[in-house]
Amino acid sequence: MKLLFFPFLHYNRAELRQRLAGKTVLLTGASYGIGEALAEALAPTQAHLLLVARTEAKLREVQQRVEAQGGVATVLPCNLAQRDQVQALAAQLAAWPNGIDLVVNNAGHSIRRSIFASLERMHDFERTMELNYYAPVQLLLALIPGLVARQGQIINISAINVLLLPPPHWAAYQASKTAFDQWLRCVGPELQRRGVKTSSIYLPLVRTRMILPTKAYRHMPAMQPHQVAALICRAIIAQRRTYTPWWILPAQLAALLLREPWEAWLGRRR
């Protein structure tokens, strides 16, 4: 059943190596979960991986595993929820020798909290916007000229709920993921005209540290980080605009037709 909903997607390793030969890849959120799995999947390509996250010790572990596979990685610790740190990182990356060819915007943080438990917590809405929206915007504003010069690619790790019905308790996360998704969709065609490809990957549940606090998710079917890494490798090769699970269309149709009864039912639940 799990394999039906989340089949393993193979990719051509030789094509990936060819695509990334001599390239530099910025990977945010490389210390855990999807980012960690992607760093390992990209290691054999010998692309230069720039690994960004807060936990430097964990990034160094990932770097060692990349290097053990013959890859090349540089660790760039940064708290992407801090505007001054993002600004310093953006300046460093804009001046990176030989430039950056591929940006994988993957760092993210989710918060599940009722609005009634959030009344004194404006900072929840600020920190999700800082990390999930302003940080990638600020980095890309600095990197777009280089990406145009190198005919590069931007891959955004988005969430499937951005395309479906927003669930209660996820206002901070959902709004911030939707904000960046909309931003990239707006600038995508302009970038494409200048030779920069953009890809949005809409993920269902993925079994990572992020979903651990939500009890209800423990027994729900979920993708594994290495499956998502394979999906991102396919996106690097094929450079399509969007990647969604095969069942997105029926799910979107249901979201369109059932919005009113669904929201009415949620409003009556205790």
Ligand SMILES: NC(=O)c1ccc[n+]([C@@H]2O[C@H](COP(=O)([O-])OP(=O)(O)OC[C@H]3O[C@@H](n4cnc5c(N)ncnc54)[C@H](OP(=O)(O)O)[C@@H]3O)[C@@H](O)[C@H]2O)c1
């Ligand atoms: N898991 C899911 O079900 C799911 C579903 C849809 C979409 N996604 C998206 O997938 C992406 C990766 O999430 P994941 O599931 O792999 O979660 P994860 O295992 O918690 O990894 C999140 C990554 O983001 C980094 N990060 C968090 N806060 C940061 C900050 N302030 N500054 C810099 N880096 C920060 C973390 O590193 P440090 O803690 O070391 O900073 C870590 O490397 C996210 O964008 C998420 O929205 C996940």
